[in-house]
Amino acid sequence: MLQVNRRPKSLLDVKMHYCPGCGHGIVHRLVAECLDELEVASRAVGVAPVGCSVFADHYFACDMIQGAHGRGPAIATGIKRSKPECIVFSYQGDGDLASIGMAETVHSAARSENITVVFINNSIYGMTGGQMAPTTLIGQPSTTSPKGRDVKVNGYPIRVCELLSQLDGARYLERTSVHTAAHVIKTKKALKKAFQNQIDGKGFSMVEVLSMCPTNLAIAPKDNAKFIAEKMLPVYPLGVYKDADAPAAGGK
Amino acid sequence: MGEKLLMKGNDAMAEGAVRAGCRFFAGYPITPQNEVPEYMSWRMPEVGGAFIQAESEVAAINMLFGAAATGVRSMTSSSSPGISLKQEGISYCAGADLPIFFANVVRGGPGLGNIAGAQGDYFQSVRGGGHGDYRTFVMAPNSAEEMGNFPLKCYEVGEKYRVPSMILSDGTIGQMMEPVEFKFETVDAKKLPIPEWAIGANPGRPRRMVGSYDLREGELEKMVLARAKRYREVEEKEALWEGKMLDDAEIVLVSYGIASRASLAAMKLAREQGLKVGWFRPITLWPFPKKALTDVAKRVKSLLAVELSLGQMIDDVKLAIDCRVPVHLHARPGGVLPTGEEIVESVRKALKAGSKEAACCR
Amino acid sequence: MPEIKIDEMRCKGCELCVTACPKQCIGMSDVFSVTGYYPAKFSKPEACTGCALCAQICPDLAIEVYKEEPVKK
Numbered sequence A: 001m002l003q004v005n006r007r008p009k010s011l012l013d014v015k016m017h018y019c020p021g022c023g024h025g026i027v028h029r030l031v032a033e034c035l036d037e038l039e040v041a042s043r044a045v046g047v048a049p050v051g052c053s054v055f056a057d058h059y060f061a062c063d064m065i066q067g068a069h070g071r072g073p074a075i076a077t078g079i080k081r082s083k084p085e086c087i088v089f090s091y092q093g094d095g096d097l098a099s100i101g102m103a104e105t106v107h108s109a110a111r112s113e114n115i116t117v118v119f120i121n122n123s124i125y126g127m128t129g130g131q132m133a134p135t136t137l138i139g140q141p142s143t144t145s146p147k148g149r150d151v152k153v154n155g156y157p158i159r160v161c162e163l164l165s166q167l168d169g170a171r172y173l174e175r176t177s178v179h180t181a182a183h184v185i186k187t188k189k190a191l192k193k194a195f196q197n198q199i200d201g202k203g204f205s206m207v208e209v210l211s212m213c214p215t216n217l218a219i220a221p222k223d224n225a226k227f228i229a230e231k232m233l234p235v236y237p238l239g240v241y242k243d244a245d246a247p248a249a250g251g252k
Numbered sequence B: 001m002g003e004k005l006l007m008k009g010n011d012a013m014a015e016g017a018v019r020a021g022c023r024f025f026a027g028y029p030i031t032p033q034n035e036v037p038e039y040m041s042w043r044m045p046e047v048g049g050a051f052i053q054a055e056s057e058v059a060a061i062n063m064l065f066g067a068a069a070t071g072v073r074s075m076t077s078s079s080s081p082g083i084s085l086k087q088e089g090i091s092y093c094a095g096a097d098l099p100i101f102f103a104n105v106v107r108g109g110p111g112l113g114n115i116a117g118a119q120g121d122y123f124q125s126v127r128g129g130g131h132g133d134y135r136t137f138v139m140a141p142n143s144a145e146e147m148g149n150f151p152l153k154c155y156e157v158g159e160k161y162r163v164p165s166m167i168l169s170d171g172t173i174g175q176m177m178e179p180v181e182f183k184f185e186t187v188d189a190k191k192l193p194i195p196e197w198a199i200g201a202n203p204g205r206p207r208r209m210v211g212s213y214d215l216r217e218g219e220l221e222k223m224v225l226a227r228a229k230r231y232r233e234v235e236e237k238e239a240l241w242e243g244k245m246l247d248d249a250e251i252v253l254v255s256y257g258i259a260s261r262a263s264l265a266a267m268k269l270a271r272e273q274g275l276k277v278g279w280f281r282p283i284t285l286w287p288f289p290k291k292a293l294t295d296v297a298k299r300v301k302s303l304l305a306v307e308l309s310l311g312q313m314i315d316d317v318k319l320a321i322d323c324r325v326p327v328h329l330h331a332r333p334g335g336v337l338p339t340g341e342e343i344v345e346s347v348r349k350a351l352k353a354g355s356k357e358a359a360c361c362r
Numbered sequence C: 001m002p003e004i005k006i007d008e009m010r011c012k013g014c015e016l017c018v019t020a021c022p023k024q025c026i027g028m029s030d031v032f033s034v035t036g037y038y039p040a041k042f043s044k045p046e047a048c049t050g051c052a053l054c055a056q057i058c059p060d061l062a063i064e065v066y067k068e069e070p071v072k073k
Helices: A024-037 A052-058 A072-082 A094-100 A102-110 A160-164 A181-199 A221-235 B009-019 B035-046 B057-069 B080-095 B122-126 B144-161 B171-175 B219-237 B257-272 B290-297 B313-321 B340-353 C016-020 C053-057
Strands: A044-048 A063-066 A087-093 A116-121 A172-177 A205-210 A239-243 B004-008 B024-027 B050-053 B074-078 B101-106 B137-139 B165-170 B177-181 B241-244 B251-254 B277-282 B284-286 B302-307 B327-331 C003-006 C026-028 C040-042 C063-067
Touching: A024 A052, A024 A087, A024 A116, A024 A181, A044 A052, A044 A072, A052 A063, A052 A087, A063 B057, A072 A087, A072 A102, A072 A116, A072 B024, A072 B050, A072 B057, A087 A094, A087 A181, A094 A102, A094 A116, A102 A160, A102 B057, A116 A181, A160 A172, A160 A205, A160 A239, A172 A181, A172 A221, A181 A205, A181 C053, A205 A221, A221 C016, B004 B009, B004 B144, B009 B035, B009 B074, B009 B101, B009 B144, B009 B165, B009 B171, B009 B177, B024 B035, B024 B057, B035 B050, B035 B074, B050 B057, B057 B074, B057 B080, B074 B080, B080 B101, B080 B122, B101 B144, B101 B171, B122 B165, B122 B284, B137 B144, B144 B165, B144 B171, B144 B177, B144 B219, B165 B171, B165 B257, B171 B257, B241 B290, B251 B257, B251 B340, B257 B277, B257 B302, B257 B340, B277 B290, B290 B313, B302 B313, B302 B340, B313 B327, B327 B340, C003 C040, C016 C026, C016 C053, C053 C063
Parallel strands: A044 A063, A044 A087, A087 A116, A116 A205, A172 A205, B024 B050, B024 B074, B074 B101, B101 B165, B137 B165, B251 B277, B251 B302, B302 B327
Antiparallel strands: A172 A239, B004 B177, B137 B284, B241 B277, C003 C063, C026 C040
């Protein structure tokens, strides 16, 4: 018999602490597969965020660093500028990247820092216990918006890909999802491109991945997948928002 | 080495860091330290290093966190409000045992304050500054020349004990021009050993992790206690100070940085007037030169702390000498430099006060 | 015949594989695993095509997929 799938070498053979149905495990595996397939594992350095995936530094087989909340792109910048031969990725959640770390996100993109950012958008704060995220949908309840996100009080969700697409320095931006197996496969393709871009020296690449947080949405994982399909996709449409390789919008 | 150059304190510090092997600088503009990033913006590329004007002090310190983790000698500089912003990152560096080096060219505070030289950030520097149990190796230069020569010591001590190190300067020393001689061989950054904890390209060694957290019960305490052991060693071995006219002194002026120059002028003036005044200057503020100051306190009637703050170092003076003799205070907060004359006036008051403490704050 | 192996020690019973399988080959066990979850089980092996979509969506890398060697001409 032939084994169809194998655990990527870049992911350590340890049990992950994530909740049942959490998307982090899927995306961790995809990132590790990219490092393996692009043969960059021996020079990869990952930046773990603050949030549930703070423990990413215990799961990836490459050198890892864990820093302050939201500062992943700044830390990645410091590593990449000091050791340009390294393949540096910053793995971040929505509170980390789009709230407290928005400045670092925007400016690392504006500088076109040659790094790869993996952005998990699950519309909620995970580790701290289900508070409202910058990506929480209008009307979506959270522990700090128990009656649902009210735009009069909490404003509107942030679409990070759309926002960054206005920056010349952002070279590749794609939003994908992991709520179905088919979308997982597409996410892998996007991540691989985001890493290939760094290898090719093309500059800032980010993949935003819509993902599940069943514990804090207080729904079953399969219902969380449904939530993404029905509620998140209309607000966060999937697709490529920027590809410096492709002809610019409005061009011939 | 050997050559005398006329330099601004800030430029001297930047050049000193480069000569000490600094190859990564990230910073953000703030007066009165702007010469440092300006200098580094052209000097870093010249020596094959990296310079980044960060989007904020917060980003700059975190860039340092990443750069220092690769083992490169790194630097950031700022002034008081900017250093406050960097404190979280400094705490993370301390927690990850990264020997970053930074400079605070202090200005008057709190808040936006002003842009004159001041010493109101003493507590922030020597007591940690950010959250958690940690210490920073703090050097306080009092001349442009020392600005240029202290970065090397900061790197050496920082790397030996794996602690953050800093230069606590101020707007006056940062801005003034003086002859500067770099009294050390320029460090060849390429020949510096790559630390055994540095992350980066990995040709088959076990993987490395840099970070400041451990959620397992009791493990964080072990980590902090291991660090505390190194702190004790720093306290025992790395304290620096200088003194003048201590042998026959009845009262000794204790001051650091720019205040120590005003104090020196005051001492000379007082001696001319027949007053037996000595001068003691801590060069490292953490570790504070406790033993040396205790020896001084054994021989004198009282001490007079001279500070450009409400009186912060005076606490360390009292702790160091275990309140053996009265410690008086001459304090000028808000970015004001005292004159020698007014300090002498305080000396007279202090001598008259005898065993009572005399606060000579205006 | 293609088959999947579910590692009960890793499976957290999230059921995402159940929804992913186009042939409904995977069901849920009604017996607790030692880790305290109702793990997924390979309940309809005969329909499995070895497409590995279950392994694609499994967040815990708990599924190994096997296929017969392709016949060499």
